[in-house]
Amino acid sequence: MTTMKEIARRTGVSISTVSLVLNDRDAGRVKPKTAVHVRRIAKELGYQPNPLARSLRTSKTRILGFISEEIATTPYAGGMILGAQDAASRLGYVMLTVNTEGIASADDEIAALRRYGVDGFVYAKMFNCLTSVPSSLTSLPFVLADAQDEEHRSPSITPDEIQIGYDATRRLITAGCSRIAYIGSLDPMLAQGQRLVGHLQALKDAGLDLGPGMQINVSGNEAALAAIDRLIESEHPDGFFCFNDARAMQLYLCAARHGLHIGEDISVVGVDNHRVFAETLSPRLTSVELPHYEMGFWAVSKLVSLIERQNPPKAVLPPPGRDTAPLPSFESVPAKIHCRLIEKESVQSGGF
Amino acid sequence: MTTMKEIARRTGVSISTVSLVLNDRDAGRVKPKTAVHVRRIAKELGYQPNPLARSLRTSKTRILGFISEEIATTPYAGGMILGAQDAASRLGYVMLTVNTEGIASADDEIAALRRYGVDGFVYAKMFNCLTSVPSSLTSLPFVLADAQDEEHRSPSITPDEIQIGYDATRRLITAGCSRIAYIGSLDPMLAQGQRLVGHLQALKDAGLDLGPGMQINVSGNEAALAAIDRLIESEHPDGFFCFNDARAMQLYLCAARHGLHIGEDISVVGVDNHRVFAETLSPRLTSVELPHYEMGFWAVSKLVSLIERQNPPKAVLPPPGRDTAPLPSFESVPAKIHCRLIEKESVQSGGF
């Protein structure tokens, strides 16, 4: 590792001058010729600043703490971490990740991150929920991902759940479905209620009034299968919006039992079908993709904007795949992320 | 953050003395009374050493670099990262995670980690494979997880794939199955061949000779379903060992088509069924759990043993759930991890 000292020695100037130049604070302070020389030698030697040494003076480490739960037990965590790391790496940060799933208490892990001088925290949940923020976090800049705090005071990034329900149901309507069922969850998730709201609004906007028998919430395995069987037998839906993969899989099984073919006899839109599911059954399933990557990405972008509030970068770099969208400024990072519909295969509605 | 300087001021001794005491190098060098005083004050003030400042002198940061692929696209990464972090946190390390899935080149990310002074790397793959190690890694201690390098020279942690095949098939035999099929993958994974070896060995040990028609390798969706249908119709297996979840799901569908009930008419053992799968269909599926958590855990343990080779901790702390096993010494971290059978429900074999 070459150091400034080495560069100073080779160029015959002082370390101070090297520092000035390599931090681009040389304008009007260092003779241009000297500056050029220093830069050239630095480049030749492949100089890389030591961020830890720098942090000793500046108390900015350019390390971010990413705290997540359930990393091992949900397939969602990976996308969020990836998005967060992409953003961090583009903005010149690095991420210390930690999760509160193991033995160690969350506070111990947070304390460890603090010792390493993180500049701020992302606190990530894996299901959109109201949460209380550990007080050990609040003294540094921080952002919630896939959660809002109970007092709605912390910056947070969440999916637009209502829009998910609206778009999914709208998609079924567009495909020609007129008897559209909602298969939701019994678990008390924020998303559950909000997606239903969007679903009902889409039905209303389309002039469809189907009655409450078309919305069921199920959980468990056998019980869920039985409930869906009953729904199919009594209501004869031709379109289904499934709250999540578990529901979609149960629907697939019930459909098979009734000899109904997905994409022919009935249409299905689900949310966030996992990879293994996609590989086998769900090429037939149009799905709404939960924006885990984007939540991670924007959470870190937002966090960096808070950290560098004095002089933030001009604009946020867009996440990959979004390059055509106008670059949001740091101050206008979206709080609710719009979700995309992924067409695995055209939804087709046939008669029942 | 209290510093040694502050403690020195309050106790009226020099910083050197404080350092000696708080690093437990005071025996015979500092008057016991002084030492006690220093420790008391340090505790009162909640002193925490600044590892970054320390690293400037020692060039040991107690930061580990964890490099993984496909974190967002496989559900396996989470378990591995969790295991790695648990081990790191127990051993007093912290983990900088990075993945080579996004835009930035792996080398850039590795360079970033180096700048932050990581003491070593874990390089994690998500499917057991032979891999070549980026040369930018080899100058520091490093360990491969779920992979071996092509020259078999780097320390690595992998599952015992042969044992997986053996145990799974053994389980079906124990349940009374006598016509046991292997449903494998067409993809050229190390695990594919090795699990088949174990499968065949188990059959052989049981005196079962079933012929090659009982082993099929499938991929795709429709093609796979058709092949499994043919297998069922021509060979009438009463037990199935499925290479992975995708195969198990396809088998479930085919079984449903044939009116066969899992756990009654046929028995199934699969490998590593994902959570969403487990929630719905697979309570019926006995599965072999891939040891992702353990691989992460042991990879970090091994890495730390390499880093601290001069004076390693006496023994490795066991991963949770393994507390009854004897503690391996650092030098004897297992290279092949034994996998557990998870009984979701008794496998039962009925007539076909």
Place this chain on the structure above:
DNA sequence: CTGAAAGCGCTTACAG
């Protein structure tokens, strides 16, 4: 037994 000093790699007033 204890402390002054040098140094890790960097930044930042300040003096010239």
Place this chain on the structure above:
DNA sequence: CTGAAAGCGCTTACAG
């Protein structure tokens, strides 16, 4: 325009 100096929090010979 440039450099000497102090300092961030710590460790480590070395002198006493």
